[in-house]
Amino acid sequence: MIDLYGLARPLLRCLAPEAAHGLTLWALRSGLIAPTLAKDAPALGSRVFGLDFPNPLGLAAGFDKNVEAVAPLLSLKLGFVEVGGITPDPQPGNPKPRVFRLGKDEAVINRLGFNSDGLEAAVARLAALRRQPYPPERPIGANLALNRTAEDPAEDYIIGLSRLYDLIDYATLNVSSPNTPGLRALQGREPLSDLLARVLEARERAGELHGKRLPVLVKIAPDLSGPELADIVGVALSRGVDGLVVTNTTTGHREGLKSRHRIEAGGLSGRPLFAPSTRMLKETYRLTDGRLPLIGVGGIASGADAYAKIRSGASLVQLYTALIFHGPELIERIKSDLAGLLIRDGFTNLAQAVGADLKS
Numbered sequence: 001m002i003d004l005y006g007l008a009r010p011l012l013r014c015l016a017p018e019a020a021h022g023l024t025l026w027a028l029r030s031g032l033i034a035p036t037l038a039k040d041a042p043a044l045g046s047r048v049f050g051l052d053f054p055n056p057l058g059l060a061a062g063f064d065k066n067v068e069a070v071a072p073l074l075s076l077k078l079g080f081v082e083v084g085g086i087t088p089d090p091q092p093g094n095p096k097p098r099v100f101r102l103g104k105d106e107a108v109i110n111r112l113g114f115n116s117d118g119l120e121a122a123v124a125r126l127a128a129l130r131r132q133p134y135p136p137e138r139p140i141g142a143n144l145a146l147n148r149t150a151e152d153p154a155e156d157y158i159i160g161l162s163r164l165y166d167l168i169d170y171a172t173l174n175v176s177s178p179n180t181p182g183l184r185a186l187q188g189r190e191p192l193s194d195l196l197a198r199v200l201e202a203r204e205r206a207g208e209l210h211g212k213r214l215p216v217l218v219k220i221a222p223d224l225s226g227p228e229l230a231d232i233v234g235v236a237l238s239r240g241v242d243g244l245v246v247t248n249t250t251t252g253h254r255e256g257l258k259s260r261h262r263i264e265a266g267g268l269s270g271r272p273l274f275a276p277s278t279r280m281l282k283e284t285y286r287l288t289d290g291r292l293p294l295i296g297v298g299g300i301a302s303g304a305d306a307y308a309k310i311r312s313g314a315s316l317v318q319l320y321t322a323l324i325f326h327g328p329e330l331i332e333r334i335k336s337d338l339a340g341l342l343i344r345d346g347f348t349n350l351a352q353a354v355g356a357d358l359k360s
């Protein structure tokens with residue numbers, strides 16, 4: 001099949017970022033982006049929080065917010081896809097423009113503010129996906145978000161978790177997007193502890209109803225101080241979450257950026273986020289002592305980047321921004337380079353490399 005997406009990429013760069021993203025989702029849905037035929041190297045497979053992942057490279061939240069293109073995305077042989085952020089009720093998000101490409105920095109600043117078709121739309125689309133003759137076999141996670149008008153944040157997460165429970169393989173509580181006022185305060189020790197107590201109790205109830213235990217993860221910001229991170233890890237371990245996603249976008253790290261949009265308000269992702277998010281990942285792994293699976297996300301654009309995250313403690317990794325700059329063929333490149341790096345260093349499977357930089 002001709003690489004239509006490759007041919008269209010220069011055009012996409014001329015469009016406003018959100019329009020380009022809409023066109024990309026449409027191209028995926030229309031089958032214009034060819035599925036990948038290559039098989040996953042067996043060494044890349046692993047079992048994390050009770051789920052089997054054929055490879056560790058997942059799509060980060062925010063790319064397919066409304067569950068529009070999960071099957072075609074998985075046909076690109078991503079290891080897993082995290083849909084969302086999904087809010088209980090539909091909401092428009094912030095006024096446009098609210099996504100900015102920083103080409104010279106291979107970065108993006110976004111202040112979308114959880115634009116979402118809402119929970120019922122996500123439920124309908126996931127149910128349809130599960131009813132297909134060949135439903136996807138790779139894990140699908142859902143990133144749960146809050147409505148801007150939420151009065152009781154725990155309730156919004158509980159609604160999302162309960163409605164999606166038997167349609168997804170894991171849920172991520174997003175308490176770290178910088179574009180919803182007050183959201184990141186949920187990362188504090190007391191609020192997080194209260195939130196997790198209620199959400200995990202709801203998980204128990206839903207688990208009894210559906211006869212399965214859904215892994216629940218918490219996604220954290222890269223802008224936390226050492227003591228704040230230690231609090232989160234302490235609460236996560238004591239409350240019994242299944243993993244942490246490290247990290248969301250950053251409100252800092254603007255120094256050194258070259259693109260004209262560097263002054264826009266919002267969360268920064270892509271290359272400039274790699275170093276700070278990897279530092280935080282390492283620190284999180286050290287604090288958890290390897291007891292909690294971590295998903296490493298932030299600035300991954302190569303097999304070497306993915307490998308660095310894994311050696312810093314990530315059992316799985318995710319990416320988003322680099323796909324905007326390098327297109328879908330980056331997925332295969334990252335996986336094959338990662339497999340090569342594991343072999344080079346004498347690892348026969350991925351799990352052996354997790355946290356390797358902190359073990360010596």
Ligand SMILES: Cc1cc2nc3c(=O)[nH]c(=O)nc-3n(C[C@H](O)[C@H](O)[C@H](O)COP(=O)(O)O)c2cc1C
Pocket residue numbers: 060061062063065084085086099108110112114143145174177219247248249269270271273297298299300318319320321322
């Ligand atoms: C346009 C855009 C929208 C995003 N939306 C969400 C979201 O809804 N929920 C979330 O947890 N993270 C969201 N993220 C953050 C990403 O999931 C990821 O944590 C971050 O972009 C860092 O990874 P990257 O450098 O590979 O892009 C979004 C990122 C971008 C660029």
